[in-house]
Amino acid sequence: EPEVTQTPSHQVTQMGQEVILRCVPISNHLYFYWYRQILGQKVEFLVSFYNNEISEKSEIFDDQFSVERPDGSNFTLKIRSTKLEDSAMYFCASRQTAISGNTIYFGEGSWLTVV
């Protein structure tokens, strides 16, 4: 079964450092997302991406965050200068279309620890 894959599975970084989280969405999907989950809390929307541009972002997704689709397969989330509160599990997700009822599939997540 096709799946969303994410790397790295776990990264530890020092506060202030840049981090890039990588995702390979399902191959025929056109809509891509990043969500995050702070330990013990619910999953929160960060950003959605379609046709090489951001289609929606949350207030969490400030100027320190950026997304990119550098080639036909990868979708990345960059945090320019990490803060302690950025420690969380980051999930990439993808969806084939935006038609209501079309399933969104999640990757296994990248656990980011900022020290």
Place this chain on the structure above:
Amino acid sequence: GESVGLHLPTLSVQEGDNSIINCAYSNSASDYFIWYKQESGKGPQFIIDIRSNMDKRQGQRVTVLLNKTVKHLSLQIAATQPGDSAVYFCAEASGTASKLTFGTGTRLQVTL
């Protein structure tokens, strides 16, 4: 504001019993709902979904019920198994809006 919430943070059931996990939502514009299962350290795994033009949908051992009148969603798991132990999230979306709004999650513990 928009919110999706769960009534019970933890639900314990005996193996073989049926489980019912509930979810309340407040955005009347929501027209698509999904239940996800999340095991420890893993990503949300799709279980079942339902559109607002339906009130019931069945899958393998799972049933989702939607009551739009009271903005309530439930997930029923038949003959609960130890492998069903996880946190279950409901999520909702409206129209072709990109984002899902997740509830806070219910932990299902299956006892032998």
